[in-house]
Amino acid sequence: MDDEQRENEGDLICAAQFATPEAINFMATEARGLICLAMEGKRLDELDLPLMVDRNTDANETAFTVSIDAGIEHGVTTGISAEDRAATIQVALNPATRPAELRRPGHIFPLRARPGGVLKRAGHTEAAVDLSQLAGLSPSGVICEIQNSDGSMARLPELRSYADRWGLKLISIADLIRYRLENERFVRRLAQAQMPSRFGTFQAVGYRNELDGSEHVALIKGEPNALREPVLVRMHSECLTGDAFGSLRCDCRPQLEAALCQIEAEGEGVVVYLRQEGRGIGLINKLKAYSLQEAGLDTVEANERLGFPADLRNYGVGAQILSDLGIHRLRLLTNNPRKIAGLGGYGLQVEERVPLVMDPGAHNADYLAAKREKLGHLFESESPCVVLALAVNVGPESWPTIRLEVERIAQTHGFSLEALHEPRLLALWDRPQFVWKLIPDGGDAGPLLQSVAALAATERVGLMRVPTERMALHPPQTLERVEHQLNELIDMSSGGLIENGPSLLHWT
Structure with missing residues (x-):
């Protein structure tokens, strides 16, 4: 079982040298996933098995090589039967096997384990190789994802029942990592x-x-x-x-x-x-990503354009x-x-x-903004504070007029405005043209917001209510961004803001 923040899946794992036709058939019929052969890179190089793709865009960087079947001289025919697949695995493990004895493509999918095993990559591939090595066996394992009978992936509750039903041990990759950390350096x-x-x-x-x-x-x-x-x-x-x-x-x-x-x-x-360096992509690639950002991509998009995951x-x-x-x-x-x-x-x-x-x-x-929206970063952040954001549909030449008009509206409704320019706040609001802290002088924000929303140039209006000014400048993770129509936020009987609403509001 791997981390629930990763694939959140369970795999059957068998030491490759014990991969009998019966074991392969059990995987095919009772696990139902893709049957793969996890091996060390050294052995895969000896067999001349290159990676399946030059640019791996899989989110978990699963390192598939070209698929294989053993040659007919080893008694393998179509390659798909449990007997054929078990034979192919044993041929691949045999130190005497040469590259020409394996046909490509085939029905067994080798996986290249990363050197260092689960201490370098917390994946099922590395777990299979590590477990075999710890048992004193050939550093290779056969793995197969476990699916439910309806084709959905089995998660932890189903995996516990599955292990009980078949008398299997259930461990997590975190357990294996912990063991290796305690026993190896x-x-x-x-x-x-x-x-x-x-x-x-x-x-x-x-x-x-x-x-x-x-x-x-x-x-x-x-x-x-x-x-x-x-x-x-x-x-x-x-x-x-x-x-x-x-x-x-x-x-x-x-x-x-x-x-x-x-x-x-x-x-x-x-x-x-x-x-x-560069969330794992290296200095030169980071400079290339900078160049792409100059062309309009954000930090995540630039990494992906270069063929890397967002965070390596x-x-x-x-x-x-x-x-x-x-x-x-x-x-x-x-x-x-x-x-x-x-x-x-x-x-x-x-x-x-x-x-x-x-x-x-x-x-x-x-x-x-890209770190918040695409990488899930949490921007945290001292008097109660209400912040007003305004995006407009007119060019910069009209902004001074709009600023004066909003200041006039605010004064009419018992507020003064203080312009805010903190980058975290701008990122949170998708960079509106105006962001102000509302300084109350006996007014209610509801009528003010209605008047600002009614301006012809208004494209989008936002409101944030937080207990401290510091939270406004450094928005905390508890803020909830919700799209609303303005009439959902105003108490029509009093004209004031509805109490106990979300901390962060955003509407058109």
């Missing part, structure tokens, strides 16, 4: 030194990932082996353009600096600095670094809920999400 601590900075003095500890040679750093405030759990932690992915050069296209540097300041203020905590980051190395430091329970400094799920899969307990709040500048409102 791929990250080595190689150096440490005191590092004074303008944020405070930290202990810098250097690590090397033995799987790929990459180097990473933990910046520790406090005694490394005596940090009080849950520890305040920031898992920060390298951003050369932002962290070092101060790029205004992203909010990476402000997030890093805010994390260091917050940890310094608390007196202890850790920043794990991971060398995975992997937190297994960071989890091992925290484990090496003796940290298992943490308060995570992040606006990214996927990071919480990612670390949870590696046996760490995230007890609290601590939001990072900063105003990085007007250049990245579109970037923040």
Whole structure:
């Protein structure tokens, strides 16, 4: 069973060397999914089995190779029968088999496991290979997704019943990751030194990932082996353009600096600095993505145009670094809920999400909007506050007139206006031309909103009601964006706003 934030599916897994015709038939009739052969890359290279596609756009990066059948010299005919498929698997496992003995395409679908197994990719492919290796068997496994009898995917409740019915063990990939983390180490601590900075003095500890040679750093405030759990932690992915050069296209540097300041203020905590530039796509590809953003794409669309998923980051190395430091329970400094799920899969307990709040500048409102809408980032955020947003259908030459007219309307209804330009707020509202904080002077917002909505130039009007001004400038995750007609929001008997409505309203 994998993480419910990922595929949320269960697979039957069999050590490949025990894949008999009976086992294959059971998978075909009782699991009903695609029967695949998970193997190490070294063996697939020996068999000259390349990846099925050059550009993998699958959300989970499942690495299919070309499909295979064993040759007729091995007694395989059509390749589809349980006996033929079992034979093909055994031929592929045999060290003496040469590439010419396999026909392409076929009815067995090899999968290329990532080096490092589930510690590098929390997938069923890697789980099958890892389980076989841990059992002292050939590093390969046969896997098949489990479907219900109606063709839908079996989820955890159905999988529990399925395991009970057939006398099978049910484990999660998180269980396997936890076991490997407790019993294996791929990250080595190689150096440490005191590092004074303008944020405070930290202990810098250097690590090397033995799987790929990459180097990473933990910046520790406090005694490394005596940090009080849950520890305040920031898992920060390298951003050369932002962290070092101060790029205004992203909010990476402000997030890093805010994390260091917050940890310094608390007196202890850790920043794990991971060398995975550009959400994992690398520096050159990130610069290519910048070029695409100049042409009008957002940060997610640019990654996808280059053939990458929106987010390629992997937190297994960071989890091992925290484990090496003796940290298992943490308060995570992040606006990214996927990071919480990612670390949870590696046996760490995230007890609290601590939001990072900063105003990085007007250049990245579109970037923040894409992170909110497409990557699910949560932008959190001190007197009660009502914010009015107005999008108009006329050009910039008419905006001064509209601004004066709205100010006149506000004054008539007992309000003054304060213009707001915070990029997070603009991103939340899809960049309207005007955003104001309403400063009440005995007025009711209902008539004001009706008058603004009635302007000929009005295309879209928005309202946000939050308990603190800080929440308005840094909108929290609890805000609910709802489309309404204006008459749904106004109490027609009193003319005022309907009480106890959603915090965030948006209507035409």
